[in-house]
Amino acid sequence: MSTDYLYREYGGGGIVYAVGHRHPDTDSIASAIGYAHLKQKQGYNVVACYLDELSSESKFLLKKFNQPFPLRIKDARSQLDETVMDDSNRVSKDSMLRDVIQRFDEQHKVFTVQDKRDRLLGIVTNSSIGETVLHDTSRSIDLLAKTPIENIARAIDGKLYYAPAKSHHNGKVSILALSANNLKFYDLEDRIVIMGNDTNFQLEAIRKGAAVLLLVWTKEIAPMVLNEAKKNQCAIILSGHGAMNTSRFLYYSIPVQLIMGKDLVVFNEQEFVEDAKAKMMRTRHRAYPIVDQENRVMGLTSRYRLLNAPKRRFVLLDHNEAIQSVPNIEKAEIVEIIDHHRLGDLTSDKPVSFRNEPLGATATIIAKLFIEQNVKPDWDVAGLLLSAIIADTLNFKSPTTTEEDKKIAQHLAEYAEQNIDLLARDIFKASSVDLLKDLGKLLEFDVKNYTVAERNIIISQYTMYRLNETNALEEELVKVMEQYAANKNAYLWLMMFTSARDNGSVFYAAGPGKDVLPLIFPNADGEKNTFQEGIVSRKNQVVPKLFLYLREGSI
Numbered sequence: 001m002s003t004d005y006l007y008r009e010y011g012g013g014g015i016v017y018a019v020g021h022r023h024p025d026t027d028s029i030a031s032a033i034g035y036a037h038l039k040q041k042q043g044y045n046v047v048a049c050y051l052d053e054l055s056s057e058s059k060f061l062l063k064k065f066n067q068p069f070p071l072r073i074k075d076a077r078s079q080l081d082e083t084v085m086d087d088s089n090r091v092s093k094d095s096m097l098r099d100v101i102q103r104f105d106e107q108h109k110v111f112t113v114q115d116k117r118d119r120l121l122g123i124v125t126n127s128s129i130g131e132t133v134l135h136d137t138s139r140s141i142d143l144l145a146k147t148p149i150e151n152i153a154r155a156i157d158g159k160l161y162y163a164p165a166k167s168h169h170n171g172k173v174s175i176l177a178l179s180a181n182n183l184k185f186y187d188l189e190d191r192i193v194i195m196g197n198d199t200n201f202q203l204e205a206i207r208k209g210a211a212v213l214l215l216v217w218t219k220e221i222a223p224m225v226l227n228e229a230k231k232n233q234c235a236i237i238l239s240g241h242g243a244m245n246t247s248r249f250l251y252y253s254i255p256v257q258l259i260m261g262k263d264l265v266v267f268n269e270q271e272f273v274e275d276a277k278a279k280m281m282r283t284r285h286r287a288y289p290i291v292d293q294e295n296r297v298m299g300l301t302s303r304y305r306l307l308n309a310p311k312r313r314f315v316l317l318d319h320n321e322a323i324q325s326v327p328n329i330e331k332a333e334i335v336e337i338i339d340h341h342r343l344g345d346l347t348s349d350k351p352v353s354f355r356n357e358p359l360g361a362t363a364t365i366i367a368k369l370f371i372e373q374n375v376k377p378d379w380d381v382a383g384l385l386l387s388a389i390i391a392d393t394l395n396f397k398s399p400t401t402t403e404e405d406k407k408i409a410q411h412l413a414e415y416a417e418q419n420i421d422l423l424a425r426d427i428f429k430a431s432s433v434d435l436l437k438d439l440g441k442l443l444e445f446d447v448k449n450y451t452v453a454e455r456n457i458i459i460s461q462y463t464m465y466r467l468n469e470t471n472a473l474e475e476e477l478v479k480v481m482e483q484y485a486a487n488k489n490a491y492l493w494l495m496m497f498t499s500a501r502d503n504g505s506v507f508y509a510a511g512p513g514k515d516v517l518p519l520i521f522p523n524a525d526g527e528k529n530t531f532q533e534g535i536v537s538r539k540n541q542v543v544p545k546l547f548l549y550l551r552e553g554s555i
Helices: 004-008 026-041 056-064 097-103 126-134 137-145 149-155 199-207 223-232 243-253 273-280 303-307 362-372 379-392 403-416 420-429 433-437 439-445 471-487 514-520 538-552
Strands: 016-019 046-050 090-092 110-114 120-125 159-162 173-175 192-195 212-215 235-238 288-291 297-301 313-317 333-339 353-356 447-452 455-464 492-499 504-510
Touching: 016 026, 026 046, 026 056, 026 313, 026 362, 026 379, 056 379, 056 420, 097 126, 097 149, 097 243, 110 297, 120 126, 120 288, 126 137, 137 243, 149 159, 149 212, 149 235, 149 243, 159 223, 173 243, 192 199, 192 243, 199 212, 199 223, 223 235, 273 303, 333 362, 362 379, 362 403, 379 403, 379 420, 403 420, 439 447, 439 455, 439 471, 439 492, 447 538, 455 538, 471 492, 471 504, 492 514, 492 538, 504 514, 514 538
Parallel strands: 016 046, 016 313, 090 110, 173 192, 192 212, 212 235, 313 333, 333 353, 455 492
Antiparallel strands: 110 120, 159 235, 288 297, 447 455, 492 504
C-alpha cells in the first residue's frame, strides 16, 4: 500500500529525514538513499541521512555508484534554522531614528542593527524609541549632542546651507520662532536654535554662539547671515516644516547606534528549539535574533514561532529500536518504519506506517517498493541496493537469505548491469583491514545491545573477505574488549569476525559471562576460538542461542 498520504499530510515542502541505524552498515546506508530516491521521484522532500562514521565498504560502494555521502545527522530534535523566522528588519548603525519610525507597524516592531557584513550589532524596539523620545530630556540632550548635522537636516526634510568642518552643538535646543522679544535674555552658546525668517534675529543668534540654526517659514538665506555663520562656525539648515514639527522631528535624527540595545538574548541557528524555548521563558522580549556561526543575522524568532515549531520528521530504515536510532528520536515525529529485524521498543504519538518483513536485507524491501509503486530507480541507486542485499546476506550464504532476496537481487543486477559474484568479491575485499588498526573503533563499528535476563549483552560483528589477519590481534583485542565491557557494564561482549569467502565466523568474548561462549559455540579439541562454519548471522544464529542459554541455562 502506498504511504504517499503520510507525506501529503504535512504539505509545505517540509523535509522528512530517511535514516538508518547507528554504526551504519551498507544495508542501512543504501536503504536510506534508495528510499529517499523513491520519494523524491514522487515529488516529496525526503533526504537520506546517516548517523555515525561510514565503513570503508560503504564508502567504496558510494564511490562506485556515483553517490554523494548522505547528510550526517546527530540529533532528532529540530533546530532553529528549520523554523519559520520573521524578517530581521535590518537597519544600519548610521540609520536615523526616523528611518525606523517610518517603517514601524504591526509587522515591524523590532529592528536589528547590522554592519555591512550583516553581523548583529544591536536591536531597536518600540521601548528604546520611547525612552529616547518620551523620557528624561537629559538623555535626549546627550544623544542629540552626538548626532551629525547631516542627520538633523534629513530628519526635518531640510536643506543644509552650511555645515562647519566640526560641529560644536551640545544637544540643547532653543525655540525662538514664536518669540517677539529680542535675544538678550537667551543663552544660545553651542545650542541648536529654531527660529523664523528675521535676518537680524538670525545674525544675533549666530553672534551669541549658536551652533546650529534651524530656520522655519524661511525661503532663502541672506548673504550676510551665511557669511556670519561661516565666520562663527554655525551650521544653517532651512527646515521643511513649521516650528512645532521641526522641534519634534529634530529628535528623530539620532543615529540608531546610540539607542540600540546591546544586552541581547541571541540564539544560534543550530541551537535546538527546545533549548531556545527554555531560555526564552526566562525573559520577556518581543523578538529574538537568530544568527549563524559568524554572527550574521538570519532572522527573528518569538515565543509564538517556537511554540508552533514543528518536530523533525523521520523515516526509520533497517531498525526499530530506540537504542539503535537517532539520539532523542522520542522528541521527533516518526512517519514510517521499514525494517527486517525483530520488533523493538519504539513508540509514537501518532499512527505510523510500519513495514517489517523477514527478508535478508532492508534493501530488498526498498527495491520491492519501487516495483510496487511502478517507479524505476536510476541505475546507480539500483546498483547500491543490490550491493546492500549482497552485503547483508553475505552473497546469499546467510541463513537470513530468502528466495525473494535472490529474486530481487537478480532483477536489480540486470537493471544495473552488474555481475553479482564479481560485485560480491569487490564488496568484501573493500571491507578494509584499516579498522583492525583501531580496536576500539572496530568494537563499536557494527555493534548491537541486548538485555537478557536483566543482563547487558553486547555483540559486535565485522565482515571480512577472509580471516587471515585476526590471529595476530587476539591478545590485544581481548584486553581492549575487557576494558570496554567494564566501561559499559556488560555481562558479555562478543566480537564476531565473519568471512564472506569461507562462510563462517570466529568469536572472541570478554566480561563476566565470557565462559558462556564455548558452551554455545564449542571449540575443536585443542583449539580456542575455533572457526564456526556456517555461522554468519548475528540475528538468526547467535542471538537466539545466546538468549536461550541465558534464560534457561541450556541450548
